[in-house]
Amino acid sequence: MLRLIVLVITLCLTGPAVVTAAPSIKVEVDGLSREQRTNVLAFLTVEQQRKADDLTDRRIQRYHQRAPDEIRLALQPYGYYNPVILSSLEQDGDRWVARYDIDPGEPTLITLLDVRIEGAGSQEPAILKAVDKLPVEIGMQLVHAEYERARQLLRSVALDSGYREARYLTHEVRVFQARKEAEIALVLDTGEKAFFGPVTFSGGNIREDRLERYVPFEEGDVWSTQKLLAMQRWLVGSGYFSSVDIVPQPESAQDNRVPVTVNLVPNKLQRYSFGLGFSTNFGVQGSVDWLHRRINQLGHRLGAELSVSPVRQDISTTYSIPLAKPYTDVLEFSAIYRNEETTDVNSEITELRASHNFQRGDWREVLSLSYKHEIDDLANSQGVSNLLIPKATWTLVQADNRLHAGDGYRVDLETSGSAEAILSDATFLQGIARGKLVRSLGENGRLIVRGEIGATATNDFESLPASNRFFTGGDNSVRGYEYKSLGPVNEDGELIGGKYLLVGSAEYDYNVFGNWFVAAFYDAGNAYNDSPDNIFSGAGVGIRWASPVGMVRVDVANALSDDDRPWRLHITFGPDF
Numbered sequence: 375m376l377r378l379i380v381l382v383i384t385l386c387l388t389g390p391a392v393v394t395a396a397p398s399i400k401v402e403v404d405g406l407s408r409e410q411r412t413n414v415l416a417f418l419t420v421e422q423q424r425k426a427d428d429l430t431d432r433r434i435q436r437y438h439q440r441a442p443d444e445i446r447l448a449l450q451p452y453g454y455y456n457p458v459i460l461s462s463l464e465q466d467g468d469r470w471v472a473r474y475d476i477d478p479g480e481p482t483l484i485t486l487l488d489v490r491i492e493g494a495g496s497q498e499p500a501i502l503k504a505v506d507k508l509p510v511e512i513g514m515q516l517v518h519a520e521y522e523r524a525r526q527l528l529r530s531v532a533l534d535s536g537y538r539e540a541r542y543l544t545h546e547v548r549v550f551q552a553r554k555e556a557e558i559a560l561v562l563d564t565g566e567k568a569f570f571g572p573v574t575f576s577g578g579n580i581r582e583d584r585l586e587r588y589v590p591f592e593e594g595d596v597w598s599t600q601k602l603l604a605m606q607r608w609l610v611g612s613g614y615f616s617s618v619d620i621v622p623q624p625e626s627a628q629d630n631r632v633p634v635t636v637n638l639v640p641n642k643l644q645r646y647s648f649g650l651g652f653s654t655n656f657g658v659q660g661s662v663d664w665l666h667r668r669i670n671q672l673g674h675r676l677g678a679e680l681s682v683s684p685v686r687q688d689i690s691t692t693y694s695i696p697l698a699k700p701y702t703d704v705l706e707f708s709a710i711y712r713n714e715e716t717t718d719v720n721s722e723i724t725e726l727r728a729s730h731n732f733q734r735g736d737w738r739e740v741l742s743l744s745y746k747h748e749i750d751d752l753a754n755s756q757g758v759s760n761l762l763i764p765k766a767t768w769t770l771v772q773a774d775n776r777l778h779a780g781d782g783y784r785v786d787l788e789t790s791g792s793a794e795a796i797l798s799d800a801t802f803l804q805g806i807a808r809g810k811l812v813r814s815l816g817e818n819g820r821l822i823v824r825g826e827i828g829a830t831a832t833n834d835f836e837s838l839p840a841s842n843r844f845f846t847g848g849d850n851s852v853r854g855y856e857y858k859s860l861g862p863v864n865e866d867g868e869l870i871g872g873k874y875l876l877v878g879s880a881e882y883d884y885n886v887f888g889n890w891f892v893a894a895f896y897d898a899g900n901a902y903n904d905s906p907d908n909i910f911s912g913a914g915v916g917i918r919w920a921s922p923v924g925m926v927r928v929d930v931a932n933a934l935s936d937d938d939r940p941w942r943l944h945i946t947f948g949p950d951f
Contacts, residue, residue: 399424399434399470406476408817410452417448420472434470438463445476453482453516455551481515482549486557489528495537495564504531516556521547525560532564536596538622538632539565568597571623571631578638580614581671585636587700588612597632608701609638613667616641643667654944655849655857656683673700685857686714702733716858718869720751721840738769745797748839753868759839762797765790771951778920779812779950780820800837804830806875812950818885826851826899828875835873835903843871844901846910849946851877852897854912854931856942861901872901876909883918891918895929910935916944924949 401421403411415421420437423429442459449457458477463470487510495501508524525545532540544561572593575585588608590601602620609618617639626633649661665677675694681687690710697703710725729742742765750757766789773782791803806828813821828844848857862872877899883891898911914931929944 397429397431397434397470398468399429399472400466402471402473404473404475406478410449410478413451414445414448414474414476417444419444431470434472435463438472441472441474445474449476449478451518452478453518453556454478455482455549455554480554482551482554482556484510484512484514484516484558485555487512488557488559488561490561491564492543492561493537493540493564494566495532495535495540498532498535498537498564500535501528501532501564504528510558516547516549518547521558528560528562530599532562533597533599536567536569536598537564538568538597538599538624541565566630568624568627569629569631570595570597571627571633573634573636576635576637577640578615579640579668579671580673584671584673584696584700585609585638587696587698594631602634605636609636611701612673612696613665614641614673615639641667651947653849653946654942655946656685659683672696685716686712688712697732699732702731704731705729706731716845717856718753719840719845719858719871722749723747723841734768736770736772738771740767740769741765742767746839746841748841750840752840753864753866753870757839759799759837760797761792761800761839761842763790763792773812773951776951777924777949780814782812782951784808784810784951800832800834800839800842802830802832802838802842804828804842810951815882820883822879822881822883824879826875826877830873832873838871840871844873844875845869845871846875846877846899846901849929849944852879852899852910852912853895853914853929853944854897854933854936854940854942855910860899860910862903872903874903874906875899875901876906883916889920891920892916893918893927893929895931897931912942914941921947 399420401415401418401424403414406414419440420434423433423437438461441461445459446455446457456479458479460475462473465471489505489508491501491505504527508528509520510524525542529540529542541563542561543563544559546559548557548559550556570591570593573586573589575582578585588605590604591598606618606620609615615638617637619637621635621637623633623635643666645665645667647663651659653659659681660683661679661681663677663679665675667675669676673696676691677694678689678691680689688711690708692706692708695705697705706729708727708729710723710727712723714721723746725744725746727742727744729740731738731740733739744763744765746761746763748759748761750759768787770785771782773779773784775782786808788806789804792798792800794801806826808824808826810822810824815821830838830842830844832838843861845858845861846852847855847860852860859869862870864870877897879895879897881893881895883893885891893916894914895916896911896913898909900906900908900910902908911934912931913934914929916927916929919926924947927944927946931942931944933940933942
């Protein structure tokens with residue numbers, strides 16, 4: 375008891391223990407290109423450890439002492455072996471500042487390039503062409519990444535030309551630091567030319583004649599690593615298999631024809647997925663997906679999807695049949711129900727659709743025929759229509775990263791129509807074109823431009839259901855306005871939709887740190903019947919987070935064309951393309 379009293383008195387007299395915050399450090403690197411600076415920072419221990427929980431003043435000083443050697447190592451891949459480094463470490467209040475002013479010096483130049491091809495492929499045209507176009511040459515600055523690219527490129531061309539045993543007898547870079555010179559030697563032995571033998575499938579529970587549709591070569595074709603990779607990519611992408619292992623059998627080759635065994639492990643027959651999201655167009659949205667990956671040994675699929683939000687409810691089921699090129703060529707039969715209730719327009723759609731999805735060069739093409747039954751409540755007037763609609767869509771996407779592009783573009787073209795003479799209550803022809811362009815501006819900025827234009831030809835606009843009329847406003851249209859709240863109105867001011875559509879947007883976003891961005895934008899457009907004389911515009915700012923599965927966008931937009939100039943919140947999620 376006495377000991378306890380003494381302990382309490384001691385604590386009271388001494389007070390609580392003082393917790394000293396870990397020191398912080400700022401690292402500054404000057405004198406280098408962006409790429410070189412990035413590599414230097416990756417090598418610097420003082421940079422990598424600056425947020426460590428156990429960082430101390432002594433450790434900061436020790437890391438700083440290592441920095442010159444680390445900088446030299448980081449610059450060697452760019453051909454700089456003797457940089458001049460001025461470094462300093464100072465305290466600025468509670469923070470350390472480490473500065474490195476670097477003069478990389480004169481670069482090392484390539485003075486000798488010895489590239490030789492030996493073996494059966496020494497006169498192969500594709501290989502000789504690759505030799506002539508290597509990304510390294512005499513007189514160029516030595517960049518080790520370019521040397522590695524040249525080395526890999528040459529062997530890759532040989533492999534794809536049928537020389538599956540191609541290997542380097544010599545591959546080296548000799549650097550003479552005093553002379554700032556480098557010599558490169560690449561001696562490639564191609565070996566004998568190989569050809570594809572028979573392909574054997576093991577496992578998979580899919581008929582072999584259907585699996586053979588994934589094979590992009592014939593027996594006797596020249597061996598190609600790229601074609602093997604394509605076959606593996608298509609088989610994995612089919613969803614039928616949890617594992618795809620392609621094994622060449624050179625020991626069984628006859629006349630240089632190498633058999634190929636494809637070992638397949640079937641995937642689970644059924645997949646269930648659940649989702650919960652939010653957008654300001656639709657509010658809180660829940661979804662349930664079900665897929666039966668393999669209805670039969672022909673590889674047919676059956677799927678269903680349910681999506682529910684306060685604005686729109688969707689339920690659909692689709693039966694899919696892979697065709698001659700199953701990785702791009704699919705026939706689908708769908709049944710769809712949709713109910714959408716916006717401020718001024720309610721529509722209920724039941725649709726049966728048959729569609730053919732296939733690839734034509736770089737374009738994704740979909741040809742479809744649907745029969746649609748629609749009940750509308752538009753401008754306080756209810757209508758019922760039945761339409762038989764043929765439709766064609768074309769999509770082209772070119773981007774360095776579809777989730778978060780530095781550079782890229784997308785083009786969507788769509789045409790559809792119906793005729794009263796063919797099982798329809800209305801005659802119309804409609805075309806829509808959409809485009810989106812992303813371009814990098816500077817080191818951290820992006821310009822994003824998008825546009826949409828649509829036109830409808832019809833002899834009786836009143837007979838068109840709501841789903842075939844144009845409206846604007848919302849997250850992916852003119853921000854600052856409610857979803858589908860803009861367009862022509864009747865004499866009572868009630869929204870009726872338009873025959874034409876014109877929307878444009880320009881946005882700039884800037885990477886502030888990590889995966890976080892800030893953005894500013896301007897949108898303009900409207901739906902109209904005669905001329906686009908009443909264009910609505912909106913502008914605002916936003917925050918972006920590049921998540922692993924797509925961009926999360928939070929925008930605040932001002933409705934510039936509204937006399938009251940209200941502000942509206944827009945939240946969306948999805949990839950750039």
